[in-house]
Amino acid sequence: MATQPKTAITPTRIEDYAEWYQQVVKASDMADRSPVRGCMVIKPWGYALWENIVRELDDLFKSTGVKNAYFPLFIPISFLEREAEHVEGFAKECAVVTHHRLEKNAAGGLTPAGELAEPLVVRPTSETIIGDSFAKWVSSYRDLPLLINQWVNVVRWEMRTRIFLRTSEFLWQEGHTVHATPEDALARTHQMLDIYAHFVQDYLGMPVIKGRKTATERFPGAVDTLCIEAMMQDRKALQAGTSHFLGQNFAKASGIKFQTPEEKEEFAWTTSWGTSTRMIGGLIMTHGDDDGVIMPPRVSPAHLVLLPIFKNEDERANVMTYTESLAAELRNTHYHHARLRVEIDERDIGGARGWEWIKKGIPLRVEIGPRDIAENAVFVARRDMDHRKKTSIKRDVFVKTIGNLLDEIQGNLLKRAGDYTHSHTRVIDDSDAFYDFFTPENPEKPEIHGGFAMSHWCGEAACEAKIKEDLTVTIRCIPLENTTEKGRCICCGKPSEARVVFAKAY
C-alpha cells in the first residue's frame, strides 16, 4: 500500500491557502520581510525572476517604439493638489518627506531637521510629475506620438501587506503615451493590453481574460480602463496588468497641448499602463503546488540545476569534471533567445539538496553520478511532474532536446492553469446559484470555493455594490471578446446586453 506522500510545504493549499502562500515564498528563498513595515527584501532567486520579467517585457515594449526614461522619486504636494480625483483614488496613503536633514539630539540620537517649505511625496505613481515634463516636451503634432516608460520603485502605504501581492514599496513599470488623436491613443491602450496578455500567458504561463473595468473599478481620471484577469488556485481573480485610455483628462490637468497640422492648439490624448512585482505573486499562486514554487522556464531564474553525486574524493573529481563540462556545453546552448541558465549544486547535504531546488521551482533537476557517467547519461526530473519520477537520458540527447523539454514544461503549466480556470468558470443565470457559488460551506474557516461566474449585469452601479456588499464579489471585467447576448441582470433581473466576469479578487 502506498503511503500518503509527504509535502514539502505545510500547510497545503487546501488546508490554508493564505498561509500556504507565505510558506511557499519563504521556502523558495525569493523574498523576506524587512525591518521597515510593509517593505520587502527581494532575495537573489526572486530578483533574478524579476530581472527576466523586466528584460522580456522591456523588449516587447521597445519593439513597439517605446523608450525608457527616469523621473524623480519625489512629487511636490502641490502637484497632487491639482488633481483632486487622482488623490482620492491613489495618493492618500503615501510616504511624506517633510525634512531634509538629521541632527544629533541631546540623547545622542538623531532628529529630523531642516523642514521643507513644501512637503514631498514619495511617488505612489508618477502621472503628475511625468505630465509636467510632457507639457514641456510636446508642442507640435510632430512630437507625437510620445511613447515613454519607466521601471521604478513606488510607495503606497499599506497597513496589511503580503509579499509580492501588496507591499508598501514595490517595483513596477509605468508607461505613459501622448497622441494627436483619440483613435491613436485607444489603439495604443489596446496594443499594450495585448502585450501584457501575450507576456502573462506565453511567458508566465497564466491564462488571462482581457476585459474592460466598470465605471466603479476604473482608474481615477480614466475614460476607459482595460485589464487582464487571471484565476489563482484559490479561485480568486488577480489583476495582472492594466492599460488606461485617459482621453484628454490627463492632458488638461497637466497642460499637454500641441499644435495640429492646421496650426490649431489642442489638448493631447494620453494613455498609461502598468504591471508590477505583483505578477510574481500571481505566478506563485497560479503554478505553485504543495511542494513549493514552479517556475515557468521562459522566465525562470535558472533553467536547470546539475546535482553531482559522489561518495568519495576519487568519485568527486571524476563526477565534477563531467558536470563542469556538461554545464559549459549547456551554457552555450540557447533556449528562447537566451543562453541556458545553469546552476551547479555540489553541496553534500543529502536529500535536502534536491528538495531545496524543488521548493525553488527550478524546471529541471539533473543528477549526475558515476553510474550515469558510465552510461554517458544523466538522470532528469521535471518540476511539473511527481518529484519521484526521474528519467535517464543520454547526454547528447539531453543537450539536443533540452529546449523541447523546457517548452513542454512551459506548455504544460499553461495548459494546467487553463484547465483549472476553465473548470472553475461557470455560466450562471440564477441568483440563488450565484450566491451558492460564492458562499463557502464552512463560514468559520472558508474552504476554497467559487471561481469566475459569467453572469449578466444590467450596468447599474447599485447592483455591483449590492453583490460586493453581500459576497465581497466584484465585476472583474467586461470581457473584450464578448459576444453580445441578451439576458437578465443576476442581481435585479433588468435586461442586460452581455455577460461579465464576477469573482472574489486580490
Added chain:
Amino acid sequence: MATQPKTAITPTRIEDYAEWYQQVVKASDMADRSPVRGCMVIKPWGYALWENIVRELDDLFKSTGVKNAYFPLFIPISFLEREAEHVEGFAKECAVVTHHRLEKNAAGGLTPAGELAEPLVVRPTSETIIGDSFAKWVSSYRDLPLLINQWVNVVRWEMRTRIFLRTSEFLWQEGHTVHATPEDALARTHQMLDIYAHFVQDYLGMPVIKGRKTATERFPGAVDTLCIEAMMQDRKALQAGTSHFLGQNFAKASGIKFQTPEEKEEFAWTTSWGTSTRMIGGLIMTHGDDDGVIMPPRVSPAHLVLLPIFKNEDERANVMTYTESLAAELRNTHYHHARLRVEIDERDIGGARGWEWIKKGIPLRVEIGPRDIAENAVFVARRDMDHRKKTSIKRDVFVKTIGNLLDEIQGNLLKRAGDYTHSHTRVIDDSDAFYDFFTPENPEKPEIHGGFAMSHWCGEAACEAKIKEDLTVTIRCIPLENTTEKGRCICCGKPSEARVVFAKAY
C-alpha cells in the same frame, strides 16, 4: 580665407567650462532639471546610455559570481543611530519621511497626516539595511562568500546641484560582499576595482588611475578605500568608482557573524563598491567638444543614424526603401556582442537635423541620397572627426566594416583622452612650481589650468589639509601601480616613500 568655424555649443570649453557642460547636456537632450529641487529627469537619450552602462557592468559583475537583489527604499532612523561614523560621513543630508498619509485641509489643499512613530530615511546608501539582512543570511562559513549587488535610486540632499555630477536623487549600484577571511575580502575589493577600471577605460573610453585614498578621504568606517580617478577636460579629477575594504567594522556594527569550520564564531570580513550616474557626467566631460557630446560606441544609445535625403515624393519613396533595407541589414549585424542600434531620421528640417545628431554625439551619421543610391554607396561622417569630413563608402563595404569603424572611434576616444591626461600630468618636486601649477593666471575668472601633479607626500594629514586650504587641491589617490621612490614632501619637505596624485576635483 577660411572663416572661423562656428561651434554648436556656446560658450566653448575654453570660454566657460562649467556653463559649457550645462549647455552640452541640454543640447544632447539627455536630461532635464525637474520641478523637484535637485532632482533630474533622465530623458530617453540619457537613459538609454545608462541602460547600456548597466547591462555591460552587470554582466561583468555576474561573471564573478555576484547576484542582484533589492532592499527597501526606507531605513529606520534607529539603524543610522547605531552607526555614528557612518552618519557623520553620509546620512546627515537626507530625505526624512515623517508621515504616511495626506489629508484634505480646510483650504482644499493637502496636509501630511499619520505621523510615524519612528521617522524613516530615504536611503542615501543601503549599508545598514543590507547589514541587517546579511546578519540573518549568514551563519556558517558555508554561506560565504556572499556576493550581492543592487541597482537602485538613492537620495542625498544637495544644495548646489549639477545634472549627472551632483543631484539629490541619483541612480547607482552598490555591491556588498561578505567573506570568511580578510584575504578573500581584500582580493574582492581589488577585483571589483579592476572591473571598474576595465569598464571605464574600455567601454567609456576614459583613462583612469587606480589608487588608494588617504585616511582623510577614506569612506567612513572603511579600512581601505580604493578608487579610480580620471582627468576631465578642465583638468580636474573625477572619481569614477570606489571599492571599500571594510575589515570587520561593518560586520561588527551589523552583527554579521559566522561559524568557522572549527566551529568558532567570528565576525565576517566585508567589502562594498559603487558607481553611479555620475559616470555619465564624466563621459561627457572627457569626450565632449564644442559641438556637444561624443558617445563611445560601446555604450552609445545608438551606433548610427541614417539620414535619408530627398527633394520630392518620388525620390522619397526610393530613398526610404533603400534606407529601410539598409537599416534592417545593419540591425542584423552585431557589434561588440550586441545588435547594431540604428536610428532613422527622415524629418525635413534642413541642416538642423545633422546638427541635432552631432550634439547628441552619435558615433556615425550616414547620409543617403539618390546619388549615393545610384552608386550603391552611403556618405559617412564620424563624430570623432571634423563635422565637415564625410566619406563615400560602398554599401556592402560599409556593412562589412562598420564594426571596425566603431572600434576605431572607440579607440580614438580613449587615445585622445589618454593623450590629454598625459600632457597635463606633471612630475613636480618644487613647492613653488606646485603652487604655480594649481594657480590660475586670472583669479577673477579662472582659466582652465593645472592637472595631475605627481608629487611626494610625507603621509601627514596636516600637509594634506594645508594644500587643500591653500589651493583647494586634494590627494586624489596613492596610485596602486606606484614604484617606491624616495623623495621629500611637497608641503613640509619631510621624507616620503612615494608620489601621490594631487588635483582639484569634482
